[in-house]
Amino acid sequence: MDYGTYTDCGGQPGLPGAAVEFSGRRGVSGQCGCGRREQQEFDLILLDLMLPKMDGYEVCRMIRETCDVPVIMLTALGSEEHQMRGYELQIDEFITKPVSMPLLVQKTAAVLRRTAGQEEPLLCFENLVMDRKKHEVYAGGEPVELTLREFEILGELLRYPGDIVERRALVTKLWGYDSCDETRIVDTHIKNLRKKLKDCDYIDTVRGAGYRLKKKL
DSSP states (O other), X not given: OEEEEEOOOTTSTXXXXXXXTSEEEEESXXXXXXXXXXXXXXXXXXXXXXXXSSXXXXXXXXHHHHOOOOXXXXXXXXXXXXXXXXXXXXXXXXXXXXXXXXXXXHHHHHHHHHHHXXXXXXXXXXXXXXXXXXXXXXXXXXXXXXXXXXXXHHHHHHHSTTSOEEHHHHIIIIIOOOOGGGTHHHHHHHHHHHHHHGGGOOEEEETTTEEEEOOXX
């Protein structure tokens, strides 16, 4: 498992040890990290915000221009504003430092398990098709590149077509949070999903409740 770490590790003693069970590469600056990403494909990237020469947001933007590798943002900047900006750039997880090494490894493993997907049949709605086994989505017959979180959210909607999927239920299941304060994160991912689905955007917002898939009139 190839594992990229783009962090200065200043506020997280022992962070390089997180790669003990993986094949790891560490970049000490944003430019260095981007250079290594171009030379080698990674299965997951741990990305700090406070990097010299190029901050984590810019690195993430460059990563998303070329691939959908899972990105975990690991930083001491844990405000809602920082988290929202990260999710707008389509990161898969946001972890605030300091964090214990066992917890970091478990969160990383959880993201990797989700990336691998589960053996499930095709999920379809109108001309929107999801193959969970291959981790592929097609809208009108055309492939759609989604991040891990976008894929998971769309999968929940496809499992219960026409039914309302509550924001809080999505936050609890996909992020592990049990707080209404975190539901804006879902809204950001839904916004990104709608842009990517284009004419096959069947996502309907149910004010004060959540989202559902609904046929267009």
